[in-house]
Amino acid sequence: MTEHTHTDTHVVVIGGGYAGVMAANRLTAREGVTVTLVNPRATFVHRIRLHQLVGGSDTAVIAYEDVLAERVRLLVDTVTRIDAPGRGVDLASGGTVSYDYLVYAVGSGSAEPSVPGAAEFAYPLGTLEEAERLRPALDAAPVTAPVVVVGGGPTGIETAAELAEAGRPVTLVCGGVLGPYLHQRGRRSVAKRLARLGVTVLDGPDAKVTTVRADGVRLANGRELPSAVTVWTVGFGVPDLAARSGLTTDALGRLLTDETLTSVDDDRVIAAGDAAAPSDLPQRMSCQMAMPQGARAADTVLSRIAGEEPETLRQNFAAQCVSLGRNDGIFQLANRSDVAVWMHVDGGMGAKIKEAICKGVPQHLAEEAHKPGSYGLHRKGGDARAKALQAARGDRAPATAARVG
Structure with a gap:
């Protein structure tokens, strides 16, 4: 175990996913910076x-x-719990860890279903534990038993x-449009x-699940679909x-920050990844966003330690990848916005x-x-972020530092 002395600057990173590990x-x-990464799992989840993992072709760890x-x-x-005024975190084990700076990179999981x-x-698929619970349920069902996948985004399509x-x-029930991010x-x-794979795709306004039962789902138009396993x-x-x-x-519980990823409440708390909401205008949840933000969060901490002004977010998105089984997929290009x-x-x-990206x-x-310091994709952005902020602030005032809780 690495110990830190009173002369070290100790940084605690909460969350060992893409953003947390990069940071x-x-x-x-x-030199003189010690880092403690707090994560509930002993292995990295390749989310x-x-x-x-569900299909049996990878362990995802x-x-x-x-x-x-x-x-x-x-x-x-x-x-x-984070004790920001006292610069410490409480642990489930009963201990506490103090910090000089904190990187908040707790990531995301499945949304709480309201249906x-x-x-x-139903079996959610947002975390390793959920995938590990789904896999045996599928194994227990006959291969001929119907499966309903709910959600037309990348995870639903890939699954x-x-x-x-x-x-x-x-049967893939999209809840609206198939692949809403995709170009037509x-x-x-x-x-x-x-x-070609034999998937029945249900999209459109009636393709919404209103009830889930042990043996099937009901749609908004009253149609009943049998399902041995509902994902x-x-x-x-x-x-x-x-x-x-x-x-x-913000409204979803993401930590509100400025454009340097610094909490609006405390300049010793910096966020990155899915649980960060810079300027109340969060970027798309993805590893494509998480790793550059992790690098930016680390750079913000290092700048503050050095007494320098941190840089702001500059990253742009370029594409989205979706696998369609092991031998097919789509690389959907996008503009800088x-x-x-x-x-x-x-x-x-x-x-x-x-596969190359994975x-x-x-x-x-x-x-x-x-x-450390070799990664540089977070520095290659143009002005798309600035334009998005300008457009958003034309409709509402910038985020304030009003405290909640």
Whole structure:
């Protein structure tokens, strides 16, 4: 265990996902900084492979020693409260850890379902534990038993394709549009591939689940669909740790920050990833956002330690990848404002691009672990973020530092 002396600057990172690991690794670039990463699991969850865990083609976990810098102390525990005035965190084990700076990177999980019966009978797929609960439920069901996947976003599409490729009869209930992020040309490509796999796609205004039962679901138009296993991929939620700790959050519970990712309440608390809401205009939840934000959060901390003014968010999005089984996929390109454009790469090449990205993500983390400061994608953005802020503030005032809780 790495000890820190009274002369060290101690940074606690809460959350060992894409953003947290990137931030922790990067913080080791400066001598005299000790880093403690607090995470409830002893292994890194490669979340963008969870649908593969369910389908049986990947474990979706990586040993921390493969992605985390040796100088980072890994503490397997759960933070139950942040004492921002006292600069410390309370742990589920009963202990406390003090900090000079805190990086809040708790990530996201499945949203709490509001549809009757969903909490009791559906299987969410937002965390490793949920995927590990779903896998045996699928294994226990006959391969000919109907499966309903609810949610037409990337997780729903990828899960439906994975299960259909394994020979299961799958119905994908989109709750609206199939692949709402996709350009209409990309959407048509995805629909064709799902049809070839035998997936029944239900979209449109009536394709909403109103009730979930043990043996099926009911739609808004009254239609009943049999289902031996119902997979729920509708939306994401974030932990309520920030709100419970008296820190200002947005409506979903994400920590409200300025454009340097610094909490509007406390300049010793910096956020990154899915649970951050910079300027009350959060970016799309994804590892594509989380890793650059993790690097930006670390740079903000290092700048403050050095007595320098931190830089602001500059990153742009370029695309979204969706796998459609093991041999097909789509790489949907976007403009710098994260709006899908007509151009995409699909088929086998789309699958290869998605797989290359899935392999590249832990490689980025490992490279930052071995050479902290080497990652630079968070510095390559243009003015899309500034334009989005300007447009948003034309409709509402900038976020204030009013405290809640």
